[in-house]
Amino acid sequence: MSAARSCRPPRALAGLFLWHLRNTGARQVPCRFVHLYHVASNRLITFQYFNFLKRMYVTQCNKDLSQRAKPKSDSIVSPFHELHQLDQEKKVVHKISPISPLHQSWSEMSSRNELTEVKSAAETEDSVIPVGAESKEDRQWKEMKLHLDDLPGILARLSKIKLTALVVSTASAGFAMAPVPFELTCFLLASLGTGLASCAANSINQFFEVPFDSNMNRTKNRPLVRGQISPLLAVCFAASCGIPGIALLTLGVNPLTGALGAFNIFLYTCCYTPLKRMSIANTWVGAVVGAIPPIMGWTAATGSLDAGALLLGGILYSWQFPHFNALSWGLREDYSRGGYCMMSVTHPGLCRRVALRHCLALIGLSAVAPVLNITTWTFPIISLPINLYISYLGFRFYRDADRSSSRKLFFCSLWHLPMLLLVMFTCKKSVLEKEDKGDLPGGSHEMAMEIRLP
Amino acid sequence: PPAHSHSDWIGPPDKHSNLRPVIFYVPPKESALERRLREARQEAQASNQRFWARHNRAFRQEKEEFIYSRLKAKGLEMRDESGQKATLNAEEMADFYKDFLSKNLKKHLQYNRDWYKRNFRITFLMGQVALVRALRWLRRRKKNVEQ
Numbered sequence: 230m231s232a233a234r235s236c237r238p239p240r241a242l243a244g245l246f247l248w249h250l251r252n253t254g255a256r257q258v259p260c261r262f263v264h265l266y267h268v269a270s271n272r273l274i275t276f277q278y279f280n281f282l283k284r285m286y287v288t289q290c291n292k293d294l295s296q297r298a299k300p301k302s303d304s305i306v307s308p309f310h311e312l313h314q315l316d317q318e319k320k321v322v323h324k325i326s327p328i329s330p331l332h333q334s335w336s337e338m339s340s341r342n343e344l345t346e347v348k349s350a351a352e353t354e355d356s357v358i359p360v361g362a363e364s365k366e367d368r369q370w371k372e373m374k375l376h377l378d379d380l381p382g383i384l385a386r387l388s389k390i391k392l393t394a395l396v397v398s399t400a401s402a403g404f405a406m407a408p409v410p411f412e413l414t415c416f417l418l419a420s421l422g423t424g425l426a427s428c429a430a431n432s433i434n435q436f437f438e439v440p441f442d443s444n445m446n447r448t449k450n451r452p453l454v455r456g457q458i459s460p461l462l463a464v465c466f467a468a469s470c471g472i473p474g475i476a477l478l479t480l481g482v483n484p485l486t487g488a489l490g491a492f493n494i495f496l497y498t499c500c501y502t503p504l505k506r507m508s509i510a511n512t513w514v515g516a517v518v519g520a521i522p523p524i525m526g527w528t529a530a531t532g533s534l535d536a537g538a539l540l541l542g543g544i545l546y547s548w549q550f551p552h553f554n555a556l557s558w559g560l561r562e563d564y565s566r567g568g569y570c571m572m573s574v575t576h577p578g579l580c581r582r583v584a585l586r587h588c589l590a591l592i593g594l595s596a597v598a599p600v601l602n603i604t605t606w607t608f609p610i611i612s613l614p615i616n617l618y619i620s621y622l623g624f625r626f627y628r629d630a631d632r633s634s635s636r637k638l639f640f641c642s643l644w645h646l647p648m649l650l651l652v653m654f655t656c657k658k659s660v661l662e663k664e665d666k667g668d669l670p671g672g673s674h675e676m677a678m679e680i681r682l683p
Numbered sequence: 684p685p686a687h688s689h690s691d692w693i694g695p696p697d698k699h700s701n702l703r704p705v706i707f708y709v710p711p712k713e714s715a716l717e718r719r720l721r722e723a724r725q726e727a728q729a730s731n732q733r734f735w736a737r738h739n740r741a742f743r744q745e746k747e748e749f750i751y752s753r754l755k756a757k758g759l760e761m762r763d764e765s766g767q768k769a770t771l772n773a774e775e776m777a778d779f780y781k782d783f784l785s786k787n788l789k790k791h792l793q794y795n796r797d798w799y800k801r802n803f804r805i806t807f808l809m810g811q812v813a814l815v816r817a818l819r820w821l822r823r824r825k826k827n828v829e830q
Contacts, residue, residue, distance in 0.1 A: 373691040456693035461809035565780035568791035
């Protein structure tokens with residue numbers, strides 16, 4: 230919340246709106262789906278899009294296929310409320326733990342008394358009612374039974390649906406930038422396949438990380454941590470998303486895209502997730518994981534791995550660093566305690582240097598785009614202001630190394646990427662332009678033609 | 684959890700380990716396979732609880748000691764005039780976090796290996812139990828249809 234307050238007024242409003250939504254619980258999930266659909270289909274930077282991104286990053290997101298966003302609101306909003314929760318939890322836990330199954334009915338009575346006592350205390354102490362309701366729920370013992378009407382919400386959280394949506398939108402950006410005529414069925418199949426692959430990878434990631442997630446503030450409300458779903462079901466869900474997803478990509482689009490999808494799942498679940506606890510190299514592996522979806526989009530459209538695909542992948546790869554390094558700067562305590570090897574904890578200087586280096590790399594990569602005939606020369610010129618701004622924030626982060634500069638850089642990265650992709654799309658070199666030799670105005674286009682011909 | 688319940692119950696996060704304890708339901712006619720699964724889960728729960736409770740306690744203790752030693756070096760007290768606990772800012776704590784992480788890295792590597800093994804084993808057993816139950820249900824259905 231305080232992050233929202235430090236930004237410009239519209240964003241503060243968005244922050245307030247988001248915070249309220251976050252606390253009203255799973256009922257909001259259907260609305261978010263509709264929201265997501267609108268966002269995915271429009272690709273316009275509207276206020277809603279900002280909302281969507283912010284909600285994704287500020288509420289439930291996690292380290293993931295492409296974005297390393299972590300819900301900062303968790304750590305920012307609730308430290309005070311959590312202190313209350315801990316005190317009250319203490320009372321309940323002391324009551325319940327020494328009780329054997331024989332005394333279940335007695336314990337149920339006394340625990341219920343405890344709970345009502347605690348509940349009334351919670352109601353008077355907690356100033357914000359939505360948060361109070363959540364913490365009340367949290368302190369109760371829950372039956373580990375799957376209720377089918379909860380299942381969609383649980384699976385959405387298991388598959389990190391919002392992050393998946395962002396991954397799909399980067400893949401569709403890759404598809405859109407490919408210099409071939411647009412085919413709707415191919416586009417839809419590629420997006421669906423990528424989405425399913427992303428759901429599978431995210432579910433396996435959560436399956437692996439249950440005890441670690443329970444110890445970190447932003448991830449402790451995940452379905453497996455809360456026991457809302459069994460590990461077996463999580464694995465079955467992952468398999469039932471991943472196998473059809475990859476099959477769809479291989480058979481419905483092309484084998485190259487399918488192979489990339491399968492490789493990405495492997496990279497994320499078997500390389501990145503274990504590596505997070507072993508060495509700081511995980512950040513680089515994770516950046517590759519994030520760079521692959523747009524490459525997949527491109528290969529889905531063209532069927533081959535061109536320089537353009539690699540450039541798009543490179544842009545996303547470079548973007549991951551300022552995004553993630555800035556985010557991880559505020560989470561150092563949780564990472565240290567949880568045992569995660571992150572640059573921000575072990576090599577803080579390197580963390581900031583790398584972030585700055587890659588901000589500058591973005592400028593360079595944007596300049597390469599017209600050389601490879603993906604966009605016109607207007608692209609590096611129009612994107613220069615936003616690239617310079619993020620580089621400036623990267624420099625400030627490098628120099629100041631404090632919480633406010635890291636937050637500024639992180640929030641900038643959130644709007645920087647969609648804006649960059651949008652500008653790239655609008656500056657895309659039209660396929661028709663290339664075919665029509667006679668009508669071309671200006672020397673640069675003719676030069677482009679000459680390069681294309683062989 | 685109520686006495687008549689036929690499922691497991693999960694509780695609020697433990698104060699020390701942040702893990703949620705589970706009370707496992709023991710069915711009257713538990714098969715050997717189901718018992719193996721339940722025991723594996725109980726063992727994993729106990730082991731996780733031990734590790735994280737100890738680890739988190741060590742973290743809190745070392746953090747306190749670090750803050751105390753740094754404050755002393757600066758010539759300040761643990762609590763200022765208003766009675767509030769004095770804290771160091773994030774940059775000063777960064778040294779502690781880095782130190783703590785590198786000290787515990789080996790412990791974490793060992794725990795990771797343990798956890799992954801346990802997790803796979805439990806999930807595999809769950810799969811076996813589910814399969815056996817499904818086959819039993821199908822056989823019962825066939826018997827009912829034949830009757």
